[in-house]
Amino acid sequence: MDDQVDDQAGSPELFMFLASTVHDMKNSISVLSGTLENLMSAASAPASEDYPQLSHMLYQTKRLNDNLIQLLALYKEVGKPGYPFEPMPQQLGELVNQVASQARVLLQSKSITLDLDFDPAQIWTFDEDLIIGVLVHAINNAIRYTKDRVRLAIKVDGDYLDFRVEDNGDGFPPAMLEAGAEALDTQRSAVNFLTNSSGLGLYFSREVAHMHKHRQRTGTIALSNGSTLGGGCFTLRLP
Amino acid sequence: MSAVMSHDFVPNESAIDWAEKRYLLIDDFVGIRQLLRESLRNLGAKHIDQAASGGEAMVLLAKTRYDVVLCDYNLGDGKNGQQVLEETRIRHLMLPSSVFLMVSAEKSVESVMGAAEHQPDAYIIKPITEGVLLTRLNRVWIKKQIFAEIDQAFADKDYLRAARLCDAAASQNKLHEIDLLRMKASMLLKAGEPDQARQVYERVLEDRDYNWARSGVAKIRMKSGEPEAARQMFQAVIADNRFYIDGYDQLANAYLLLGKTEEACDVLERAAKLSPNSVPRQRSLGTVALKLGNIPLAEKAFRKCIEIGEYSIMKTVDAYFGLARVLGQKNDPKEAIRLLNSAVHQFAGNQVELRAKITEGLVYHESGDFKRARKSGDELEQMLASEPKRPDTDTCLEMATLLFAVGVKEAPKDLLCYLAKNNDDNQPLLEELQRVFDKARMSEEGEALIQASRKEAADMMNKGVLLWKTGKLDEAVAWMRDARLALPNNLRILFNSAQILISHLQQIGFNRELSEEATSVLMHVDHISPGQQRFAQLMEQLAMLAPAPAALASAIGDQLEAMGDSMDRSARE
Numbered sequence: 001m002d003d004q005v006d007d008q009a010g011s012p013e014l015f016m017f018l019a020s021t022v023h024d025m026k027n028s029i030s031v032l033s034g035t036l037e038n039l040m041s042a043a044s045a046p047a048s049e050d051y052p053q054l055s056h057m058l059y060q061t062k063r064l065n066d067n068l069i070q071l072l073a074l075y076k077e078v079g080k081p082g083y084p085f086e087p088m089p090q091q092l093g094e095l096v097n098q099v100a101s102q103a104r105v106l107l108q109s110k111s112i113t114l115d116l117d118f119d120p121a122q123i124w125t126f127d128e129d130l131i132i133g134v135l136v137h138a139i140n141n142a143i144r145y146t147k148d149r150v151r152l153a154i155k156v157d158g159d160y161l162d163f164r165v166e167d168n169g170d171g172f173p174p175a176m177l178e179a180g181a182e183a184l185d186t187q188r189s190a191v192n193f194l195t196n197s198s199g200l201g202l203y204f205s206r207e208v209a210h211m212h213k214h215r216q217r218t219g220t221i222a223l224s225n226g227s228t229l230g231g232g233c234f235t236l237r238l239p
Numbered sequence: 240m241s242a243v244m245s246h247d248f249v250p251n252e253s254a255i256d257w258a259e260k261r262y263l264l265i266d267d268f269v270g271i272r273q274l275l276r277e278s279l280r281n282l283g284a285k286h287i288d289q290a291a292s293g294g295e296a297m298v299l300l301a302k303t304r305y306d307v308v309l310c311d312y313n314l315g316d317g318k319n320g321q322q323v324l325e326e327t328r329i330r331h332l333m334l335p336s337s338v339f340l341m342v343s344a345e346k347s348v349e350s351v352m353g354a355a356e357h358q359p360d361a362y363i364i365k366p367i368t369e370g371v372l373l374t375r376l377n378r379v380w381i382k383k384q385i386f387a388e389i390d391q392a393f394a395d396k397d398y399l400r401a402a403r404l405c406d407a408a409a410s411q412n413k414l415h416e417i418d419l420l421r422m423k424a425s426m427l428l429k430a431g432e433p434d435q436a437r438q439v440y441e442r443v444l445e446d447r448d449y450n451w452a453r454s455g456v457a458k459i460r461m462k463s464g465e466p467e468a469a470r471q472m473f474q475a476v477i478a479d480n481r482f483y484i485d486g487y488d489q490l491a492n493a494y495l496l497l498g499k500t501e502e503a504c505d506v507l508e509r510a511a512k513l514s515p516n517s518v519p520r521q522r523s524l525g526t527v528a529l530k531l532g533n534i535p536l537a538e539k540a541f542r543k544c545i546e547i548g549e550y551s552i553m554k555t556v557d558a559y560f561g562l563a564r565v566l567g568q569k570n571d572p573k574e575a576i577r578l579l580n581s582a583v584h585q586f587a588g589n590q591v592e593l594r595a596k597i598t599e600g601l602v603y604h605e606s607g608d609f610k611r612a613r614k615s616g617d618e619l620e621q622m623l624a625s626e627p628k629r630p631d632t633d634t635c636l637e638m639a640t641l642l643f644a645v646g647v648k649e650a651p652k653d654l655l656c657y658l659a660k661n662n663d664d665n666q667p668l669l670e671e672l673q674r675v676f677d678k679a680r681m682s683e684e685g686e687a688l689i690q691a692s693r694k695e696a697a698d699m700m701n702k703g704v705l706l707w708k709t710g711k712l713d714e715a716v717a718w719m720r721d722a723r724l725a726l727p728n729n730l731r732i733l734f735n736s737a738q739i740l741i742s743h744l745q746q747i748g749f750n751r752e753l754s755e756e757a758t759s760v761l762m763h764v765d766h767i768s769p770g771q772q773r774f775a776q777l778m779e780q781l782a783m784l785a786p787a788p789a790a791l792a793s794a795i796g797d798q799l800e801a802m803g804d805s806m807d808r809s810a811r812e
Contacts, residue, residue, distance in 0.1 A: 026344035026345070026365050026366075027268045027270065027271055027344070027365070028270075029366065030270075030271060030274065030365045030366035030367070031268075031270035031271060031273075031274055033366055034274040034277070034278075034366060035274070037368075038277060065366060084482050085480070085482075087447070088417065089413075089414055089415075089416070089417055090414075091414055094374050094378060097370055097374050098368075098370050098371045098374050100370065101368050101369060101370015101371065101373075101374075102368050102370065102371070104370070123413055123414055125447060129362075129364055132371075214447065
């Protein structure tokens with residue numbers, strides 16, 4: 001443990017530089033995606049020529065932002081003190097409100113419906129910011145694969161809380177499913193699926209799932225095809 | 240365009256009127272401020288002020304009582320968000336019902352766990368979307384309402400009532416149950432009921448392994464004389480979560496209690512690496528390192544402490560005194576004296592001059608300049624003669640030791656007698672006093688002086704209790720008033736004094752003046768020695784005597800305000 005603590009003393013200047021650069025980038029992306037969302041909410045005419053392009057810009061901006069959030073949360077991997085993990089009892093109503101509000105404009109712009117299926121009064125213990133991050137990422141990912149519907153379903157399954165993000169597209173390509181299978185394998189090193197283009201998101205989701213432990217049980221993620229809507233399905237289970 | 244969401248549910252709490260609230264946005268990036276202002280306007284907000292730096296924010300906060308403050312953690316040069324929060328809380332610039340949200344680009348140990356005492360009401364990670372902002376604002380608002388009565392009882396220092404209110408609220412609010420139980424445990428600790436507090440922590444731990452609950456149990460064991468058991472528990476907490484900074488600080492305390500100063504120093508050094516921007520932590524590290532004679536480490540810690548204190552209300556004169564000692568031991572008394580002068584200049588009042596003079600004496604003494612050290616000692620003696628108020632126990636001990644060392648005879652004896660009289664039943668301290676006399680080769684005279692002091696205190700108290708028991712309550716009250724003047728920090732005299740006042744009130748009925756007197760005595764006790772069972776019990780008796788809750792609340796309110804003022808003063812030190 002001492003070694004781990006000491007290793008970040010390595011290059012404080014570089015770390016300070018990286019930290020302030022990232023801080024700067026986050027600000028710019030916040031402004032960019034915020035401005036885009038405001039523009040698109042104001043633009044009453046999705047029919048206009050520029051609209052699909054705006055929508056694509058928003059999608060890419062969200063991706064950038066998701067990746068940055070994930071990098072920051074996993075910072076410790078590049079030698080900085082890690083994330084202050086803080087599971088607290090949360091109400092699902094509040095969680096879903098926050099997730100849905102983050103995805104709202106992007107869904108709207110692509111005319112995709114978000115179906116919600118959960119009990120708003122249900123309480124579960126988890127780290128709110130991390131779980132929001134995982135779900136928003138999964139929804140943004142589903143937006144990429146779906147035809148016109150995305151479904152977020154949450155239910156208690158025995159000792160676990162089971163989150164599913166489903167779509168009605170053609171399902172995940174084989175390479176993604178493989179990456180998902182690797183993410184399930186706790187022994188496998190991170191590097192294996194980091195080479196995949198969707199690797200960072202899966203790696204992040206897996207790490208978040210694993211941080212959630214309760215009475216010898218640990219959170220998991222999985223990717224599969226053939227869900228309620230017929231397309232791909234991302235599953236997160238928390239003890 | 241098709242319907243976007245099949246469920247567009249809004250929580251009932253959205254009945255809260257966010258439009259009429261006063262908002263302050265603090266961010267050094269103008270784009271972010273514009274974006275946030277846009278979001279707030281979408282919630283209907285009309286009164287929105289902005290600040291681009293911590294300094295600007297403090298000016299606005301001092302002028303206006305904001306309902307909601309959104310503050311970025313990184314604010315460029317000057318104060319950071321945490322320092323704005325600390326200063327706002329310590330200077331009471333926001334009402335207890337108002338909301339402070341900390342915004343940051345990332346959730347890091349530094350921005351979230353930097354300071355355990357002053358936490359914002361919530362953290363928000365960028366980018367902030369309206370949905371997240373509204374959800375968190377509503378949640379904090381509702382939580383504040385659930386806690387309002389509890390916080391009031393806490394502010395009134397009626398800890399036992401606060402604990403009961405927590406229980407009642409916990410049974411009705413499943414979502415906030417854990418927070419309420421955490422509050423209950425801390426109220427029970429303040430009320431001097433560690434066994435009950437431990438039961439609460441253990442109940443919480445049956446549900447989940449919360450770090451704070453594990454630490455809570457460990458702190459109780461540390462206080463009840465089991466530092467080794469506590470050490471193991473803190474170590475286990477850190478092993479499971481190496482970013483739980485409070486665990487390191489507590490582990491260091493456990494090592495100090497075990498007499499393992501070197502281990503304590505190592506732990507503090509590790510904690511300071513993980514979270515370097517804490518004034519109290521750097522001060523502890525410097526103090527422990529100085530004690531061990533690790534001059535380079537002490538110097539580094541004290542310098543860092545002064546550096547991060549520049550923009551912080553937690554800024555402490557201790558770091559200057561510590562660094563002066565370091566410089567003295569590095570044989571640079573000139574620089575040390577220059578530093579002491581600058582400290583006296585920067586930190587006004589409250590015995591800073593006296594403490595600077597003590598440090599000056601130590602610096603000269605430790606650098607071998609005995610002539611100048613003696614001169615400092617003589618000047619200290621004069622200062623003591625002209626000011627009847629005495630500093631805290633540790634400072635008195637340090638001063639007496641120094642005065643003996645430089646050859647002053649009478650002043651240190653008086654100081655040690657003062658300590659003996661005010662702590663006549665504190666055996667470990669009495670032994671320490673004797674050791675100071677021993678070191679000055681005055682063992683026998685010291686023993687006699689300590690005995691006489693203790694007898695004086697005991698006689699004074701017995702006379703008061705005798706008057707009380709023989710029904711001469713008026714006389715007893717007056718006698719104890721004098722006793723308090725003579726021995727301002729003697730816990731037994733203070734407690735009995737409050738007890739006699741309360742008995743008197745029980746006989747003659749409520750009387751505002753006497754009730755206020757009892758309150759002020761008890762507030763003083765809780766200030767010099769917090770967490771006493773008898774304090775909580777007497778506070779409860781006093782609260783029950785009040786004719787209407789409003790009368791006592793206002794009496795206590797005045798008292799708290801007075802205390803707040805004195806806290807402000809000490810915070811500026």
